[in-house]
Amino acid sequence: MSVDPVEQWSGVLDRFEADIALAVSGGEPVPWNPPVEAEAGPLPEELADRARRILDAQLESMAMLGKVRNDALAHLDALSAVPDSQSSAGPLFLDVQG
Template sequence: MWADPVQEWSGILDRLEANIALAVSGGEPEPWNPPAEAETGPLPEELADRARRILDAQLESMAMLGKVRNDALAHLDALNAVPDSQSSARPLFLDVQG
């Protein structure tokens, strides 16, 4: 039998929230593995709304991080499109003033 399911699950939810905050701030959270139900028991009903809010926050942060990743890839693609000055036989800049 579990000692205190509410306390156990509160700790799990605390870690999930901390990982979301860390990921959004640019950190790298440790991989998360869900606890086995035999270790914690089912999620207590009084924590269901909090768990849903955390799920929503995870989905929002995944979307935001995906956008940041796509923007970074677009910038890298733009940089890669600039010709290397050593591979070009023609000048890259034109002095129009003088």
């Protein structure tokens, strides 16, 4: 008994959508293995628009996650520039009036 390609590809696209939602919500992604082409076959025409929308959503989420990553790196850089008070060999306060 063969599997309906629309049903099989719908499952693949469902997984893409779930992975995008998980990624943008900050969840921990699970490893993904692409469908074996021999099993899935070519994408059915009736799912092409949905696949394009998912691709657009993936590109948007990649851009958003890249920005979040860059912001986090900038914050980490700023934190690393602050001297650690416990390892400071110099004075912590300077008496300028005294």
